[in-house]
Amino acid sequence: MKLIDTTVRRATGEDLAALSTVVADALMAHAVGAWLVPDAAERPEVLYRYADLVVTHGLEYGQVDTTDDYAAVAVWYAQLEPPPPAAGWVFDLHRLLGRHAARFALLHAYVDAVHPHTPHHYLAQIAARSGQDAAANALLTDHHRLLDADGLPSCAEVDSDRPRDSLLARLGYQQRSPVLLEPGGPVLWRMWRPPPGGDQPGGLPRRVRLSRSATPFRGRVMPAASPRSP
Numbered sequence: 001m002k003l004i005d006t007t008v009r010r011a012t013g014e015d016l017a018a019l020s021t022v023v024a025d026a027l028m029a030h031a032v033g034a035w036l037v038p039d040a041a042e043r044p045e046v047l048y049r050y051a052d053l054v055v056t057h058g059l060e061y062g063q064v065d066t067t068d069d070y071a072a073v074a075v076w077y078a079q080l081e082p083p084p085p086a087a088g089w090v091f092d093l094h095r096l097l098g099r100h101a102a103r104f105a106l107l108h109a110y111v112d113a114v115h116p117h118t119p120h121h122y123l124a125q126i127a128a129r130s131g132q133d134a135a136a137n138a139l140l141t142d143h144h145r146l147l148d149a150d151g152l153p154s155c156a157e158v159d160s161d162r163p164r165d166s167l168l169a170r171l172g173y174q175q176r177s178p179v180l181l182e183p184g185g186p187v188l189w190r191m192w193r194p195p196p197g198g199d200q201p202g203g204l205p206r207r208v209r210l211s212r213s214a215t216p217f218r219g220r221v222m223p224a225a226s227p228r229s230p
Contacts, residue, residue, distance in 0.1 A: 023051035026127035071135035
């Protein structure tokens with residue numbers, strides 16, 4: 001039986017290629033990946049380019065955690081103040097993804113439109129190689145210790161039909177209202193981990209809306225604001 005190295009460390013630029021592969025493979029395995037790139041033949045290359053951008057941006061502006069064997073990767077952003085303008089991020093999406101950029105921009109717009117305003121950390125990506133959930137658990141648990149010490153909440157999204165059975169739910173994240181991707185996309189469930197001692201004003205609302213009308217910007221592409229996690 002292969003042992004899993006769950007020693008958490010901060011990633012560097014030298015880890016970019018390996019971690020981009022982990023993120024891209026995770027996107028390939030989820031419904032959101034197929035929605036982002038409907039053409040199955042083009043999907044692997046486009047998702048890898050996007051994953052490379054996500055990890056690169058995380059290394060520059062956030063925090064990227066991994067293990068020495070690249071079993072998992074987590075991309076975090078400390079959102080203690082409103083995020084800066086997103087012109088550079090939108091430009092990079094179009095520069096790297098070309099005609100595929102529209103759905104990626106729409107994905108970011110959907111998520112950012114309902115992002116909490118209270119200070120928190122945002123888990124933009126959590127991805128693990130097949131069978132390496134223990135490594136993903138280790139990455140998140142390590143970061144949660146820092147959040148708890150500072151009394152901060154965190155949020156993320158999960159692409160799952162059973163969000164209450166997800167890894168995030170097992171680590172204390174509470175299911176909130178969904179983001180319904182249009183046209184014809186999957187549901188992203190927003191997940192909220194309260195700070196120690198309970199919730200606070202400005203967090204994600206508890207009410208769940210299942211109607212497609214819950215989705216913002218229906219029928220038009222809006223610019224992305226910041227990296228997110230499918």
